Amino acid sequence: MQGPDDAVLPFWRTLGPISVYENLRPDRMIIHGDKRPTGRWFDELFRIIPILEYEYYPLVEEVYGLKLGHIHHIADVARIDILHKYGGMYFDLDVFVVRPMDALRRYDCVVGIETGNNVTRGLVNAGAIVARPGARFLELWREGYRDYREAGHLYNSGEVPTVLLRKNPELVRVSPRIWHDTNGTILNKANVDLSGFYAYHIWGQLWKGVSNAKLFHMKPNKYLKYNNTLSAIVKQYYIDRRH
Structure with a gap:
């Protein structure tokens, strides 16, 4: 995982790593x-996830x-280099893992495609990548930075x-069960069924543009007053398991 842009980690960014661990x-x-990163919630991650390391x-x-x-371009190159060298699974901190992904390990490289109504619909999204060491697709991707x-x-x-x-297409598997949702x-909805997916990209950076943008910096219990699926995720993966 790549560290967040935030110097102080907000609570909502803990949900992705917790879901990976669980x-x-x-x-x-x-x-x-x-x-x-610093702050209460970054420290909390290490309490909840005993195997977590910062490197x-x-x-x-x-x-x-x-x-x-741009800092995002720096992070993009870093994740490609790390995955190419070591293999494994990479997730942005706002990617929520729903269920085991062992079935994807048999492929050389796995990515997801963006959905939603914005101009990025249909593009590969680098927020969740599964790869073997030395994956050829990652090599070609990095070569693209010559331009x-x-x-x-x-x-x-x-x-x-x-x-x-x-x-x-033979070098990479596209999984429709990795949902990069820009909507x-x-x-905006309660009871969204995520059970059929491996992972869901929460896209927290988009929250600043929606009516409930205050979610960006709220404490855990404050989420419970909202009738949406994010509230249910907070309850299931943090509040019910930590208190």
């Missing part, structure tokens, strides 16, 4: 970053001699791997 039961979980990873300041101009475009926010992380997928479905 549903995958991995031998190791590592948060990579160049600056260790320093230096900023990837350039690729193929080109300076990376690094700082101004195109999703060019190298979304458009390039999508083109690679179309040209080399904020769990914020």
Whole structure:
């Protein structure tokens, strides 16, 4: 997992790692970053997840001699490099794992595709990746950074791997059960059935643009007054299990 942008980790970002631990039961979980996050909820993660580790990873300041101009682009290259070297499962901190994903380990590389109504619909999303060490798809993806475009926010992380997928479908498996939802479905609806999915991308960065944007910084018990699926997730994975 890649460390969050936030210097102080908000509560909602604990839900992803907790779900990984509860549903995958991995031998190791590592948060990579160049600056260790702080705050109550980051400390709480280590209490809840005894196998969790924080590992320093230096900023990837350039690729193929080109300076990376955005923190998200730095994180994109770092996750590709780490997965290519070690293999495993990568999840953004706002990816909620629903059930075991062992069935995906037989593939060289697995990604999901964005859904929703915005302009990124149909693109590969780098928020959840399963890969074996040395996966060829990851090599080609990184090669795409020879044409690094700082101004195109999703060019190298979304458009390039999508083109690679179309040209080399034998190198990567697309799982429709990894739901990258840009519509904020769990914020807007109660009782959303996630049981058929491996993982659900909460897309917390989109909350700032919706009516209930205050969710972004709330404490756990405050979520319970909302009649949505996010509230149910907080109750099941944090409140009921920790109190």
